[in-house]
Amino acid sequence: MIEAQGLTRRYGEFTAVEGISFSVADGEILGILGPNGAGKTTTIRMITGFLPPSSGRVTVNGHDLFHEPIKARREIGYLPETVALYGEMRVSEYLAYRAQLEGMSRGDARAAIPRTIDSCLLGDVSHQIISTLSKGYRQRVGLAAAILHGPRVLVLDEPTVGLDPKQIIAIRELIRDLGQKRTLMISTHILPEVEQLCRRVLIIDRGRLIAEGTPTELREQAQGSSILRLTVKNATPDIVDILARLEGIESATERSENDQQIAELSPEERAATRVELGYSQAIDPRETVFRTAVEQGWVLLEMVEKKASLEDVFVRLTGQEADTPADVQANMPAEPTTIETDSEEVAS
Amino acid sequence: MSGLLAVFNRELRAYFYSPMAYVILTFFLIVNGWVFSLIVSHLNDPRAGGLATPLKFFFGETIFFWLVLLFITPVLTMRLISEELRSGSIEALMTAPVSEAQVVLGKYFAALGFYIFLWLPTLAYVVIVGRSSEVDWGPIISGYIGIVGIGAVFIAAGIFASATTKSQIVAALISFAILILLWAIAFIDSLVTNETVKNILAYIDLMTHMSEFGKGVVDTRRLVYYVTTSALFLFLTSRSLEAKKWR
Numbered sequence A: 001m002i003e004a005q006g007l008t009r010r011y012g013e014f015t016a017v018e019g020i021s022f023s024v025a026d027g028e029i030l031g032i033l034g035p036n037g038a039g040k041t042t043t044i045r046m047i048t049g050f051l052p053p054s055s056g057r058v059t060v061n062g063h064d065l066f067h068e069p070i071k072a073r074r075e076i077g078y079l080p081e082t083v084a085l086y087g088e089m090r091v092s093e094y095l096a097y098r099a100q101l102e103g104m105s106r107g108d109a110r111a112a113i114p115r116t117i118d119s120c121l122l123g124d125v126s127h128q129i130i131s132t133l134s135k136g137y138r139q140r141v142g143l144a145a146a147i148l149h150g151p152r153v154l155v156l157d158e159p160t161v162g163l164d165p166k167q168i169i170a171i172r173e174l175i176r177d178l179g180q181k182r183t184l185m186i187s188t189h190i191l192p193e194v195e196q197l198c199r200r201v202l203i204i205d206r207g208r209l210i211a212e213g214t215p216t217e218l219r220e221q222a223q224g225s226s227i228l229r230l231t232v233k234n235a236t237p238d239i240v241d242i243l244a245r246l247e248g249i250e251s252a253t254e255r256s257e258n259d260q261q262i263a264e265l266s267p268e269e270r271a272a273t274r275v276e277l278g279y280s281q282a283i284d285p286r287e288t289v290f291r292t293a294v295e296q297g298w299v300l301l302e303m304v305e306k307k308a309s310l311e312d313v314f315v316r317l318t319g320q321e322a323d324t325p326a327d328v329q330a331n332m333p334a335e336p337t338t339i340e341t342d343s344e345e346v347a348s
Numbered sequence B: 001m002s003g004l005l006a007v008f009n010r011e012l013r014a015y016f017y018s019p020m021a022y023v024i025l026t027f028f029l030i031v032n033g034w035v036f037s038l039i040v041s042h043l044n045d046p047r048a049g050g051l052a053t054p055l056k057f058f059f060g061e062t063i064f065f066w067l068v069l070l071f072i073t074p075v076l077t078m079r080l081i082s083e084e085l086r087s088g089s090i091e092a093l094m095t096a097p098v099s100e101a102q103v104v105l106g107k108y109f110a111a112l113g114f115y116i117f118l119w120l121p122t123l124a125y126v127v128i129v130g131r132s133s134e135v136d137w138g139p140i141i142s143g144y145i146g147i148v149g150i151g152a153v154f155i156a157a158g159i160f161a162s163a164t165t166k167s168q169i170v171a172a173l174i175s176f177a178i179l180i181l182l183w184a185i186a187f188i189d190s191l192v193t194n195e196t197v198k199n200i201l202a203y204i205d206l207m208t209h210m211s212e213f214g215k216g217v218v219d220t221r222r223l224v225y226y227v228t229t230s231a232l233f234l235f236l237t238s239r240s241l242e243a244k245k246w247r
Helices: A040-048 A069-074 A091-101 A106-119 A135-147 A165-179 A191-197 A215-222 A239-244 A259-263 A267-271 A286-296 A310-318 A326-331 A336-347 B002-017 B019-044 B054-061 B063-077 B079-087 B089-094 B100-132 B137-163 B168-191 B195-204 B206-215 B220-246
Strands: A002-011 A014-024 A029-033 A055-060 A076-079 A153-157 A183-188 A200-205 A208-213 A226-233 A249-254 A273-279 A299-306
Touching: A002 A040, A014 A040, A014 A055, A014 A200, A014 A208, A029 A040, A029 A191, A040 A055, A040 A076, A040 A153, A040 A183, A055 A069, A069 A076, A076 A135, A091 A106, A091 A135, A091 B002, A106 A135, A135 A153, A135 A165, A153 A165, A165 A183, A165 A191, A183 A191, A200 A215, A200 A310, A208 A215, A208 A310, A226 A267, A226 A286, A239 A249, A239 A273, A239 A286, A267 A299, A286 A299, B002 B019, B002 B100, B019 B054, B019 B063, B019 B100, B054 B063, B054 B137, B054 B206, B063 B100, B063 B137, B063 B168, B079 B089, B079 B100, B079 B137, B079 B168, B079 B220, B089 B100, B089 B220, B100 B137, B100 B220, B137 B168, B137 B206, B137 B220, B168 B195, B168 B206, B195 B220, B206 B220
Parallel strands: A029 A183, A029 A200, A076 A153, A153 A183
Antiparallel strands: A002 A014, A002 A055, A200 A208, A226 A273, A226 A299, A249 A273
């Protein structure tokens, strides 16, 4: 659906994006991940035809963006990073304007506008003046304008930036619905968003494509063996040795927490022993661990299988901490490792 | 084509949604109404000796006519593109399947449309005069042709200025400077000795143009001048919009 070859963009001396190539298949949901300033927006702008690449080419559904810009742009619905709308217009007026701009016939527009207003949950505000709307609603109006003409490809640049947690959830749900019928390309620096929405991820750093794959593939790349974390009450002093001897266990270490993490634990957990087990993926050691604990009289307060999160991949590849939005952080336990399960809760 | 229409509709409506339009309209009608009443009272004064071509006074013979034109057109055009650049709405506009030319023309015709709308109420003066005397339609029609022609040039210059900057104020100042140049260039006539330059200056002297239009003379060379100058500015606007992407 989208083919990008060797995209490079220079601003004077500065190279914002260098030699990025990728393709997006029909119906795929592709995430572009990268720290702020990595070149995500520049890449997106080259895909949507707002910025011409300094070198390289883009085709959308077979239409070269340089040679057939109008045809190529017609295939794309685009939500820019800063959703700038005309403040003096009403929502329905704005959509009517966009429909005409997209070259829709009157009949098509008359059918599409109410449908889009419905699907973007804008019914309550469709007669309101845009400048009076909250950021979340404006984002939805921008999204409505992007999908109005029924584009086959939808390109969203940081669709949830600057929204409150409730709005983020609403927008994500909307995006997930939209992704069922369309090819979708989303740029973001928020990791849970990518994990939830995208089937394939590109990681961009300092203008270069540094990793590509499904979230699972990327996680596997980041980590060879799996890790099991235990929190044990009434542990015997030889707990580490006993566990290390179990079948399939490659390593066992007692884990210490930092002060902040300890402060968040309950008194009971604070008194407990925390152990981290490395094991080969061939054998699941959980049952053995449980039975051993019972035999030894240990009380298992917690047993968590730690999967490498995209965050680990990200940190390893870019050497930077990823941005996790404050709301997600607040809901996250001290264990960053449970990010997947936890962010699901935030999203639903 | 539908893209051009969409832009035209939106821009024309945007004028009426903003208070600025009504401020301009009021200012415009007060000045023109005052000039008209001066002309009428002059014609009514038996000591004044009358005017051979009174319409000349309404169309361009007074400084008020030019002040209004030189101040109002930059205000009408300053917002057109600079505001899109400032707010970033240009991104949603230029990624829609429309060409730069369609966007520029849509905005241009909207501004020109509003400018013509500003002049419409002055037709009431014709009706008022028509009640007490016979109306000579020739100079009236040619006068309005001149007004639209010069307005077309001024608005094209203004929209070009608007495409060069994100700031509406700067856009207004740039277009004001261009308009002053277009309007006043012929004033250096007396400093020039070269015959060819003198001829060219005479050809592009807007004051002479309006004075002749006010007498009922429609010289097609002047219309050609308006059309080509407007086209040049619009071409430059479209190019400058394209060039923005490459920087």
